[in-house]
Amino acid sequence: MSSPDPENSASTEKQPLNALIVREGEGVQDAVPLGDGIFASKGISNSYLVTTPAGDLLINTGMYNEADQIRTRFSAVSANPVRVIVFTQGHPDHVGGWSQLDAPGIETIAQANHPDVREYFHRLQPFFARRSRRLWNRDITRVDPTYQPPEPVLTTTFLDSHTFTLGGRRIELYSTPGGETTDSLVVWLPDERILFTGNLFGPLFGHIPNLYTVRGDKIRSAIAYLHS
Template sequence: MQPITRDANQPLNAQIINDGAGKQDAVDLGSGIFMSKDVSNLYLVTTPAGSVLINTGIIYSAAENKRRFDAVTDKPIRKIVFTQSHEDHIGGWPTFNTPDIETIGQANLPFVRTQYRDLGKAMGARSRRLWSRDQKQELTERPEPVLTTTFHDRHAFELGGRRFELYSVPGGETVDSLVVWLPEERIVFTGNMTGPIFGHVPNLYTVRGERYRYVQWYIDSVQRVIDLNPNVLVTGHGEPVRGAAEIRSRLTRMRDATQYLRDETFKGMNAGKSLWELMETIKLPAELAIPQGHGKVPWIVRAIWEEHLGWFRYESSTELYSVPTQSVLPDLIALAGGDATALDLAAKYFGDNAPLKALHIAEAIAPASPHYHRALEIQLYAQRLILDAAGRENFSEVRWLESEIRRLEAALAGDN
């Protein structure tokens, strides 16, 4: 697969999300398979007896996605398969579904959808904060697909002379993730099992808010795809990856990089090192260094720590109770000389190249303080420095910092 070119100041995910916007044709991938680009791509596998639709895209693109596929075949869709239960995979189901279509998903899909329904308001608000620049249309309705067939570990069927095998890969973005395998053609559809950008570190925790993805399940899921030995790998985003050797090499590196982070985190935990030390010191070695466009190594370390040891770090009894550190910071600042003195210290941290420490102090200044305007200026400057240092590689990190910068800019404008 050729590298994707992009604007250096634009996260790769932003371009991928908008790849399918507007009226365009389905893309012929060969072997009777067609791709419709969307927030997450959907695929039509054609046969003489009808088609299998892999994912249905997001709801607001459903009519356009259906138009694209209607233009490439007049054979009906016989089966719909979901590689996972996120909105950008299942949202178009009502547009494509008819009473005679079989809808297939992994058995955990209803369980995961219950979480999304029950937490829809909270998760939606967080997603909008991060992705308002990239997803121009808000989801105002969330239709729920009705599964006619579920399975736990594996399921197979034939249609029009093509064999389809489905395998559970719970280490993907959701515990209902599956891959679709065409054994005769040696083509595998992985959806977003390895994240939205293939070849990057996993996203074991997403900043928008989501349950942790278990690291061993991820490693095992990648191994399951390696064992298939595919010649073509089709993901939820971007172009297919072609060539058995290329696919095996990239999947192996992803597996080994994740195994290394898992082992190093375990080693550090067993040595009694703090979470913060491990987040700071664990790095991928050069031979395993892969991009961090959606996941990020320190976040992976934290996800592994909290998956296995939980949120109580044994650092302080205060972790067990509902009084946060921030509640006493204003009193400590007063004792240490007041807001002005504290902000002088924050400004000094900039000279020490420590913008995160400056941000900690500036965020402790109360809105009622006469020095609050300066505190906001220091927060804004710190966020800009942190963004510059981040290198704009990680989508969620960039979008979060940009949203904070816009918030602080608006607050300062209103304060003048």
């Protein structure tokens, strides 16, 4: 993900780096071509489209308020239907747009701890929202922190790893429970040697490792992080 150049924009001088990053995806813009038929839609957390002749793989569905732009951006670069959705973790900026981007026949895949992560976040949402607003209310202004979009309905879960082929592309999923959540996973394309790391290295560049959050989430294990 590219970072804004403060030398080329006077408006960035008073904004912290995290504000610039989470706002990169705002407004009307194109999907970013990454090569090998892969595209990114910038957002609070990026979404990725991996195209294949048999339909496409969508990695993460963004926040609920980003779903329309994700659809518009990706439909401009691929006319294929989405066949598979994969969540790299169960936080709202990864799963929030699912209900708007899902369709009949789409397989939705997550690591087996996903329901537990979602339940934990759902139960503690009022607590998390109050604390998160202290950090993000100046930077993320188009999100209602109290709104909870429909929960994703999973069709496939796995414990340690899961492999499938879509349109000739081999796609491997690996559990990385030492990441930001216990349902964290990475997506590996072995033939292209491309890895989608999700938030394994922290939600923002520089949070390595992200062992504690301002909102009061679970303290993470440094050893599990190293193993992952």
